[in-house]
Amino acid sequence: MNPSEPTASMETGDAKTPIAPASTVTPPDQAPIRLDKSPAGDSVLEKLRTLVEDKTRFEPHQITALAEEELLQDFALQANYVLEARLESRLINGHFLPVAGDDCCAAHQVQPRARDEAKERLRRAAGKLETALQQSGHRYNAIEPGLYLGHAVRHWHLDQCTDCHGKGRVNCNTCYGSTEETCWKCSGVRTVVCDGYGCFGTGKVSCTYCSGTGSVSEQVTDYVQESVPTTIYENGSSRTVYHTETRPHYRTVSRSCHHCSYGKVNCLTCHGLGNINCGTCRASGVVTCRTCNGVGDLHCNPCDGSGKTGNAAWLDVHVAPAYSVNLPKQAPDDARRIRDKEGVHALAQLAGSLSLAKVSVYDPDHPQEVDALYAGKLRIVRLDAVCNQEKHHVVAYGNDLRWLTLDDIIEKLLRGDLKTLTDALAGSADDGLFSSHVESLLVPLRDVAASELNADVIESVLSGENDHAHVDVVSPDYANSVRTGVLGALRQVYTRLAKQFWWKAALGALVATVAVWFFFGARFGALAGLLATGAGYLLFNQQVKTVLSSALGGKAQAERAMQIASKGRRNRLAQILVLAPATLAVLASAYMLPLRVRPLPNTAPALPSASVAPHAAPPVVDASAAKAIKLYENGDQPAALAMLESLVKEGDARAYGLYGWMQLMGRGLGPQGNVTEQQRQARQVAAKPWISKALARGDSYALTAKGVMLAEGWQEPRNMPRALDFLKQSAQKGNTEAMHVLGLYHVRGYQTPVNNKEARKWFTMAADKGSAADIYNLGLMDWEGAGLKRPDRTSAMQRWKIAASMGEERAIKAVKQGQP
Structure with a gap:
């Protein structure tokens, strides 16, 4: 804290609480206001009749008055103000700015000197309070609890800061002034565990040729001789002769993979070491101190950089008001009930007059309490009335004539209707x-x-x-x-x-x-x-x-x-x-009811139309999204698309993602060689709503389609980082199409830097799920040495043979001609 800022009113200031307008209280030098009936002639009887007329269905003339009595009840309202001198002490520093009148003293004299002012401060506060209470127009409750008289003199002392020895700065507690600290990432060792895919500090990764199994399969052709029968027909008879033919016989054999050792090869990131250089400290083991940012010292907190610390003390006077109401001994019970019901402040508001009688200060030599006594008058009206031949005694009080008791005069009128309703309910049972x-x-x-x-x-x-x-x-x-x-x-x-x-x-x-x-x-x-x-x-x-x-x-x-x-x-x-x-x-x-109504036969004559080849109605199949996806993955794209079209028409949300993907890429729509740009854009427009609906379900095909649209700029602004994010989300769900596209984008450097390592990773994940196209792509990278130290054409040919056995046309051609 900076005690130079004022915390309360100063010696010459007035009390903190504002003074109320003079209209709310009677000045002590004026006679109390007399309580009379309102100018409109309002009385308890008229108010009672108004209540009956406004709030009930009965007529007001059913209530007649016998006698009405009005009196002004005297009461005394006492306000007791307890004054307390509180010692306030604060730690200060060299930024403390003393003002005229502040006392600079020794450290051991700061608080004693402040306490010595208690008697004078209380005496002055009592005098100011007495003067304020006697002012014309001052409200009885104008003094609020809290600080009443602020400090006049602050006693203070400053010494040199022991933490920084007056310099305002201290050595950094992390680097101890050296401006550097041990690298938090490598702990000064200068190397960290390899983060290469599949390595994790072991120095080894799974072989991509054998997928970590240590063995590969290849097809071997054996030629065997077989005896083949031939039937010859001569002169109406037949005979069988046999001749020998050599025919190929194919078999699959397993052999050890010569590219690895038990399915493992050295990690290309750490070259088999398991550790790599720390990138945080650049293999130096130290980094710039993060606490002081390389400065070597810090701002001194105790003195806030000023070089000095100390303390200051002063006295503030606080006030705590308390209020009570006293009635004369001969006051009627009605007045006591009103006092207990309303309380002090409500009673003061209801009073017609409230004037200051006297102010008392106890113990003039050491004043701690000030009392103010107010004299008030309360209007009480008693009415004796008759309703339905029953007598009632009604009491009201205050300027607005609040009800103290109505003697059940209204309730008895209403209970007749309530009893009739209750009897009707009992009869309805x-x-x-x-x-x-x-x-x-x-x-x-x-x-x-x-x-x-x-x-x-x-x-x-x-x-x-x-x-x-x-x-x-x-x-x-x-x-x-x-x-x-x-x-x-x-x-x-x-x-x-x-x-x-x-x-x-x-x-x-x-x-x-x-x-x-x-x-x-x-x-x-x-x-x-x-x-x-x-x-x-x-x-x-x-x-x-x-x-x-x-x-x-x-x-x-x-x-x-x-x-x-x-x-x-x-x-x-x-x-x-x-x-x-x-x-x-x-x-x-x-x-x-049945699901559909059989349509009525169409008796209208058939209109002439162009000749269309007749076709049989498609057979009824048990269509489901899972079966459609299975057909697509097995390569039967037209059948998958037909099944998906029926599913989306029925509102099956599980089919939206794959249907949108096939529409976007033209899968299952026939040959793609002669597709015009207009047709391609039409497919994109048709696919977008289905993709958007499936994205809400987190469908992997919808995520893949969204990524391709963002990467290619199809119906979306081109945004490659978001595209890669969507594709990776889909790949993490196991979508082979997303893995394939990610591999292509990274190996070609499409809208992103070429990254053969990342491309090989995604191609390998897709190949592990049985994608023949990605097995061929891995072979092509091996042939060209992409992501390897040198081309490995033997491995490439082995991959192409595997892809060829799975029906990949490009792999079949590469195996046949010995090159891609």
């Missing part, structure tokens, strides 16, 4: 399980709902509020009773109307299902039936709203009643009665 009449419940429900106070109470109870609405008007027992009665009536109304409506909703949903099924099939029929079920429920709600609007006298009242029923979850049974039968009818009909 005897109507039977299948009863659907609601008229007997609507009249008592209308009477209860006509009193807006009931709706307010129910909504507050359902919201989980601690105190229900109009807590001063009706009791918690009545609030729970009206909630139970109204929610029970609404549940009966919903349920009985649902008993009238459920078969209509089920019939409408069933008709919609069958009608749509007849033209579009069962799947669309079921969808139409479910939509009709939802529409039926909306119609049911509209019917409930119509019935309640007629009964309660308006749409607004009906909507509020429906909201209360929904919040109280009293419409759940009705929802089940309306939705369940209709939904079951839709599902049952969709299950029992």
Whole structure:
């Protein structure tokens, strides 16, 4: 901390708490404000009648006054302010800037000198507080707890920093001033474990010729002589003669691989050593210190680079106010109940006048407490009234006439309607399980709902509020009773109307299902039936709203009643009665109806058309994405494409990826030699939606297609780094096409530097999965010496023979002519 920044008001400043406007408090030199009735002539009787008129369905003239008494109750509000002198001490450094009046002293005198000011600081704070309280227009609670009087003098001392000896900088704790540290990667050894693919520090990798098995297979041709019979026909008879022919006999033999030792060869990265030079320190064993960045020393923290440290101390005076209200001994019980109910601050707001009586400072020599006594007056009005031939005693208080007690005068008016509703609910229980009449419940429900106070109470109870609405008007027992009665009536109304409506909703949903099924099939029929079920429920709600609007006298009242029923979850049974039968009818009909409707015979005459060669209808096959992928991998691309087309039409998302890839590359679409640029672009446009849909599922063929589109700039801006990322994701999923494309891009240097090592890696992974084209590519790299120290044509020929046996045409040609 820098104590040079002010933390509180200075010696000449005033108290921190602002002073309230004069209109909220009575100055001590003025007479208290007298409490009279409002200019409009408002009284407790008028307020009570307004409550009945606004919040109930009863007439206000049902309440008549017998007597009304008004008095001004005196009370005393005491504000006690406890003052405390707190010692504040801070560590400082050479950046500390003293101001005029600050005291520089010895280190052992800093805090004692600050403590010696306690008596004077408290005396001055008490004087400022007393002056503030006696100001005209000062609020009784204007002084807030916290800092009241800030420091006047700061006592401080500075010495030379012992950590840096006054220099402001210290030696680096990592390199100790040498500016270098041991390499964190190689720990100073200067070599690290080889990270070559397949090596991992062993110095050996799997042989690419034998795939690490140590043996290779080759085809051997043996020529054997066989006796071949020949039938000769002469003069109507036949005879058989035998002659010897030499025929080739092929067999596969296994021999040891002469390119490796037990399937392993030296790693080309570390040349069999297992370690390579550390790239972090460039094989030097040391790097620039990361703590000080090669400077050798660091900024000194204790002194913040200033070279000096010390401490400073001062005294701040804090205030803690406390408030209490006292009533005279002869005060009535009503006044004491009001005090206990409202509390100090609420009572001060309700008071008609509040004036400062006196201010007392205790212990003038060492003041720590200041008391302010305020005199106030509270308006209390008592009313004796008659309602329904019963006498009631009502008490209100304050300028706004808050209710202290209503003596159940409103609750007794409302309980008559509630009892009628409760009796109607009890009678409805005897109507039977299948009863659907609601008229007997609507009249008592209308009477209860006509009193807006009931709706307010129910909504507050359902919201989980601690105190229900109009807590001063009706009791918690009545609030729970009206909630139970109204929610029970609404549940009966919903349920009985649902008993009238459920078969209509089920019939409408069933008709919609069958009608749509007849033209579009069962799947669309079921969808139409479910939509009709939802529409039926909306119609049911509209019917409930119509019935309640007629009964309660308006749409607004009906909507509020429906909201209360929904919040109280009293419409759940009705929802089940309306939705369940209709939904079951839709599902049952969709299950029992056939998938398709047999089309009607076409009786229209055939139109003349161009001659088309007749063809048989394709046989029905059990199409699945897995079978289509198997056909594609086995080389039967046309059959795979035909199967995929049927799958995508049925919405099988598993077929989207391979279908998009085949469309993009033209696989299975016939000869590719005469494809125009327009046709190629059309294929790309057609393939893109399927690829995008399959990408969301992480399909490996979609990832491969996306990578090729980004690399080639097909329907996408060219972006080679993203393309390689997509292709590697697909290759990691085992996609041979992605491995093949990655190998081609790296060996050709297409939009990326030539990397024979990376190309050989991807070609090898594809060859291990049985790709004849990539076995041929590996042989071609061996022939040209790509990624090797020298060409290895023997290995190349062996690879081509393996690829030729798998049907690779280029390999067959290379084996036949002895070169690619």
